[in-house]
């Protein structure tokens with residue numbers, strides 16, 4: 001496994017793999033502090049592609065003022081050891097200057113859908129995400145790139161960017177990996193103290209309640225939202241940022257749920273830690289199995 005810091009080196013390695021060796025490249029972008037959620041993406045990339053590239057880059061452009069850019073967990077030594085175990089071929093771990101050279105002034109924005117949900121709470125967040133992913137795609141030119149359903153809106157926006165700007169990369173979205181408690185794995189779970197970690201299980205419990213109600217015939221978005229809110233409000237350590245019901249593909253806000261897959265998503269503060277989670281309702285059986293809540 002080679003760790004690459006320079007974008008020029010990454011570009012020439014990727015070019016050689018594609019042109020001279022004709023090998024398919026699978027790419028998994030991450031911010032490090034790796035956990036089993038990331039590893040599930042890497043596992044799938046390993047199964048589908050000849051070469052696996054994982055980036056580890058805490059992207060300043062996707063953090064707002066007062067967010068946790070400085071305190072975000074960073075441990076490249078630990079991450080690299082895990083990645084080697086998973087037979088990753090290349091780790092791309094650039095410095096901020098490698099990605100954003102002096103005078104950097106070009107951004108990629110998916111208009112409209114970037115401003116809702118996570119984007120409404122975190123202005124500019126998705127501009128940072130789509131810009132860095134566009135840069136990474138241009139450097140690596142992967143055949144496939146792997147993203148987690150954990151960040152459902154991110155996956156929708158990346159797919160749209162790829163379609164709109166004709167990136168030659170297929171986007172693969174994989175289900176949320178959870179702890180036994182139901183808590184969605186996240187690098188930010190590292191911030192939680194024991195008591196908070198227990199409280200954080202309320203996110204998945206609330207979403208599971210919405211799933212059950214939906215299965216029993218509740219198709220009003222308002223009532224499902226209220227059910228989720230009421231469940232979370234019973235947890236004294238939790239403070240709701242938002243709970244929302246949207247079309248899973250267009251992200252349009254919905255009042256009533258029809259046959260289309262619907263995304264129930266939320267963001268909740270546990271102490272100072274902001275956690276997100278979601279569930280998709282109204283999927284086919286096949287998708288259900290993949291995206292099921294524990």
Ligand code: AMP
Pocket residue numbers: 029030031032036037038040041146147148149150151174175176177178184185186187
């Ligand atoms: P991050 O390092 O948080 O930027 O995440 C990198 C990738 O891992 C993103 O595509 C995330 O959606 C995905 N990811 C993070 N947590 C999970 C999880 N619990 N299950 C599945 N994918 C995840």
